[in-house]
Amino acid sequence: MLARAITEPARRAPAALLAVVVLVLAGLAGLWAIEPPSARPTSAPATEFSAERAFTQVEAIATRPHPVGSPAQDDVREHLITTLRGLGLTPEVQDTVSIEGAGLSASAGGASLARVRNVIATIPGTGSTGRIFLVAHYDSVQVGPGGNDDAAGTSAILETARALLAAPRLRNDVVLVLTDGEEACLCGAKAFVDQHPLARDGGVVLNLEARGSSGPAIMFETSEGNDDLVEAYSHAGKPVGTSFAVEIYRIMTNDTDFTAFRKAGFAGLNAAYIDGAAVYHGPTDLPSAMDRDSLQHHGDNTLAVVRELGGRDIAALEVTGGADATYFPAPGFLVRYPGSLVWPIAVLAVLAVAALAWLARRQRLTGGRRLLKAGVLTLVPIVLAPVLAQVLWFAITLIRPEYAAMPIDPYRPGLYRLAVIVLAAAVVISWFALLRRRLGPAALAIAGLGWLAVLGVVLAAFVPGGSYLAALPALAGAVAGLVAVATRGWLPVIVVALGGAVATVILLPTVVMLFPALGLGLGAAGAFLTVLLGLALLPVIDLIHPVAGGQRGVEALRSRRRGALPTLVALVAVLVCVVAGLAVDRFDADRPALTQLMYAMDADNGTARWISDETDVQKWTSNYVSGDKRRIDDTMPAFGPEEVRTGDAQAADLPAPLLTVESDTRSGDTRTMTLRLKPQRQVRLTTLHVPGDVVVESATVEGRPVPVHTPNFGFAFHAPPADGIEIKLVVRAAGPVKFRAMDASDGLSELPGFQARPSGVGIVGSHTSEMLAVAKSYTL
Secondary structure: OOOOOOOOHHHHHHHHHHHHHHHHHHHHHHHHHOOOOOOOOOOOOOOOOOHHHHHHHHHHHOOOOOOOOOHHHHHHHHHHHHHHHHOOOOOEEEEEEEEEOOOOOHHHOOEEEEEEEEEEEEEOOOOOOOEEEEEEEOOOOOOOOOOOOOHHHHHHHHHHHHHHHOOOOOOOEEEEEEEOOHHHHOHHHHHHHHHOHHHOOOOEEEEEEEOOOEOOOEEEEEOOOOHHHHHHHOOOOOOOEOHHHHHHHHHOOOOOHHHHHHHOOOEEEEEEEOEOHHHOOOOOOOHHHOOHHHHHHHHHHHHHHHHHHHOOOHHHHOOOOOOOEEEEEEOOEEEEEEHHHHHHHHHHHHHHHHHHHHHHHHOOOOOHHHHHHHHHHOHHHHHHHHHHHHHHHHHHHHHOHHHHHOOOOOOOOHHHHHHHHHHHHHHHHHHHHHHHHHHOHHHHHHHHHHHHHHHHHHHHHHOHHHOHHHHHHHHHHHHHHHHHHHOOOOHHHHHHHHHHHHHHHHHHHHHHHHHHHHOHHHHHHHHHHHHHHHHHOHHHHHHHOOOOOHHHHHHHOOHHHHHHHHHHHHHHHHHHHHHHHHHHOOOOOOOOEEEOOEEEEEOOOOEEEEEEOOOOOOOOHHHOOOOOEEEOOOOOHHHOOOEEEEEEEOOOOOOOOEEEEEEEEEEOOEEEEEEEEEOOOOOOEEEEEOOOOOEEEEEEEOOEEOOOOOOOOEEEEEOOOOOOEEEEEEEEOOOOOEEEEEEEEEOOOOOOOOOOOOOOEEEOOOOOOOEEEEEEEEEO
16 A cells, blocks of 8 residues: 555554545535535625526516517517616627528538627727627527527526626626527627627627536636736636536537637637536426536636736737646646646656556555556556446436436436436445455556656647646646655555545545546446546555455455455445436426427428438337438438438418519529529528539628529528528529528427327427418429
8 A cells, every 4th residue: 555654454554544534524515615605695796696597587488489480589688788788888780691600500510690680788998909709699590489599598698797897897897699590500609700890899708608507617718828818817817627527628510609609719718518418408497406506606707818818918818829728626726837837747647647557566565567567457447437328328318318308408417417427436446346356556546646747648649738637637646645655654645645635635526527528328438537536545555445344354355356346345335326217207298208290391292201310219209200211301401411310291271481582693514593482482591502403602691792602502591581591593504503492480389290298298498389380392
């Protein structure tokens, strides 16, 4: 053992107790560091953020679904304008058409456009050096009222503006940008950065989002070269953010309004709370689902960071080509250091572990052959625990197949997450118990720290912002080990416990935050980090191990039998967590099982079909679609090449979109056409596609140039005007051109053959759920 001086039973028991107390306190402190603050009441001082005051705005905004272009969205916009005027501001509405390569039709090689109406207001500074932009979107998806996404961000901005106006003015201008059309295509943010005069000089943007209903407000994305911005963010009320999250998010394809600002060269930060994601984009995203502590955290941090930025030189913060910081939350502050230290720390961790291995061999605590065997065998828990976590979730979804349709997690995922953590911890402890007598605790502990150090180097090379997760625990553990091996008395126990405390403060909050970020479908990631924490705690586990069961029991347990008891206890604990999770997380009217269904009609031949993109067909959905998948881009090109499940449906009496020619000039095989696409009913969007045998040389829609993707040019237009949209095309074709037009509204309840969902069956949060599409071909 590393703390080898504590050998007598009389001294080992208090030593183990001390280590446990230190680790428990470290764990509680680490969890407290990411716990949202309590919501403040409406009686809070006027200069402070109050979640209860902000929540009144949430209730006003999220009364019903309000997607871009809907009458409900008009009502929300008028409420925002009235509220901003009541604060003494002069809001304006940016009413324009914008284009972005996201949303429906983008998967089919097209682009998405929308008519958006952004609400913008400025709080002038006393001597501005630049602008701070507070951004949130005020639209919702078509099936949900957006009580969290993003009434949370919108209300937080309104309450932040109120608190700013109740205090002396800041030096810098603060611009409130409440965007439209984020859910459809990010078009509102794109319209602002491309077209609005206030965006021409850039600035620093703070984007507020929510992808759930609870949890801490995490700063999960930054512009590049974030060193100074992270320093400013460290002044937040309770900063929760990790450079690891930023690195991972940069790899992912997810987008928010922040994407448009970042791509346009703005510096900035993106924050969201993400737990409770079962309500995401669904009808259950109601104001009542919101944890107001999360809203308080959002607002506290936003207000504090705005005030910090309000007195700084914005021009200096706008530089986005500098170095990134490494940072993570700790009790009471944000640990941060320059990215230039990532490699030195990673290398130092490797050297420290190597020094520990050398010293342990010299002190005859282990041998080279044992270290080598331990290093190889340490791969067992590193690989096995993530695999078992995935197997566990697979088994749970077999028992409850409805989980396959959940957007991220079940409604109550806590017990399942605990099961994964217990399972991973059990793998480490059982592995340690089985090999402890054969290879020695020192060899296993050094091997565990060695793999942490190696991972720190790998991350430094490929994901530098995440290197601290492995390098710092390895360094702390190795330094503690060196002191423990070289000293006697109580000092070895203290330093080993402190080394474990460092790993706990770093890794435990990351495990907790990673589960809602990735979901139980990727529970292997949480299991992997749990294993890393277990490996970092092996010296402490060794201190505790002989105490459990008494000295006689320790001597009685041999080899495999030594590993049987903790394994059995852990399996029982995992089983209890799973059974309790299944009992607690039942579907009902308030927390329904989620299903996804669409309807598409081909006006060319009067046929219709039900469509679902469910991974596994839910029981209710099976009344409409079969289990076989097929492509439908032959008749519905806007849905792209993805395979979906279909079923025959009765044709409804619905008019198809009308495509007419307003002008058409020819020059050889080249035609310059002006078309008008006009829905004949109330719709949310309309699309137009051209088959692959026609070359589209250029295109504009409502005066906006549209990228030409050939073959199969197409686009989707959200919130089309009542008089339709104007399309100008230059095409090369030997003969007539065939077009495929489609429009889509929301709601299936009036369709022939549709039966209302029973209680306990709901609608998945999807941009296409409940979509009713009608398509027609035109040859012009």
